Amino acid sequence: MDEEELRVKPRCGGCKDIVSEPYIVCVACRPAQIQLCLQCFSKGVEFGLHESDHAYTILRNDFSLFENGWTAAEETVLLETLSDCGYGNWSDAAQRLRTKTKEECKRHYNKSYINDPVADLPQFREWNQEVYPQPLVYKLCDDPPRFPDTSVMQQEMGGYMAARGDFNVEYDNFQELEIQSISFDEEETDELENRLNLAVMDVYLRSLKQRGRRKKIVRKYGLINLSKVQASHRLYAHHITDLVDKLRVFAQLFSxxxxDKFIKGIHLEKELRLQIRRLQECRQNGIIHIRNTNIYKTLKKRRQATKSQINLLSEILVHMTDNKACQSWLQRQVVLNTLSKGVSGPIPMIPRRSAPPLDIVGLPGYDKLSDSEREMCASIRLVPDAYLEFRGVMTTECAKSGCLKLSQARNMIKIDVNKTRRIYDFLLSEGHINKDPL
Structure with missing residues (x-):
């Protein structure tokens, strides 16, 4: 391939290699003729004025123009060969095409371009569809509405006073109190005090800069009206709302x-990843055609319903051993069936099964407990070290005050109130504490 032919061939704007069909052509950068190979396009390569979210079209010349069996790419090679070598060099045309013989080249060229030429080449529609939706534009008003101070709208605007174009509560609102007593008198103050005063003034000036920066961000992004901001966030899908909340702090770095364009890109990425996972699931289950995915979804829902019925049967078997629990479960199912038919009624609660005792043998502090303390710790499922700590706190407080109430014990020990009650009653019965002063 000579130098002139290399120069004519389109090159990728990212890797600078010669692109082969199919390749990507940027619609937004159409005057500049930006082409991308599939590898650079899949990586989102950006250069110059070209960005990865520009609208694009896929260029491929494997369609027929005049005759079936002759693609547009072959037509281009045939015309370029005859333009370089002249009419009648069918061997050279066949050698460059490598898919047609010289007789086929001669017959097709004479038929399509000389004997029975087509008047006009087919016209293709312009590609105007954009990849991403348009970002949300905040239109701010130079003369915002002035709501009363006690109205709901004033509260939603975060204390913004529209009449004076300022906020009722500033950032670092009490910073002025730090400088109200500062005075600069060269005769009465020494150098160290002046330096301290200058440091305080420097802190105050930094606070003023922060106020101005925050006000600029609030106005730039239209954050005054809280209801409007919340309405804009509803545009995002539920599976990226948490991510959007975490990224909101970086909004000050963008226009x-x-x-909005960045968030839309994240939304699209999440949707594509979700779709890819669905397709991978279908492929792992033997689905190779898109038309069969609906059947797979139906069968999957039916399988999940069957699985829930199996779980329901296992739940019945669990309650079969307890007569009271079985009776409550059956009553609950009857009430749920009546509710499904539109009849209301109270739903009986299934009694909770008590947890088995905790095995505390060998745990730290086990040797320091008496037999009754070991039994109590195992029944309330409390490790020995924790019990010894709680016992020490409660006995110490009782020794200081002369008595210890249950309410005081609950304030000191931040655990389950039932466990606190058991420990308190046990220590009372053992004589470690007393609830009345001696």
């Missing part, structure tokens, strides 16, 4: 258009 409103760029930030």
């Amino acid at each position: 409103p258009m760029e930030y």
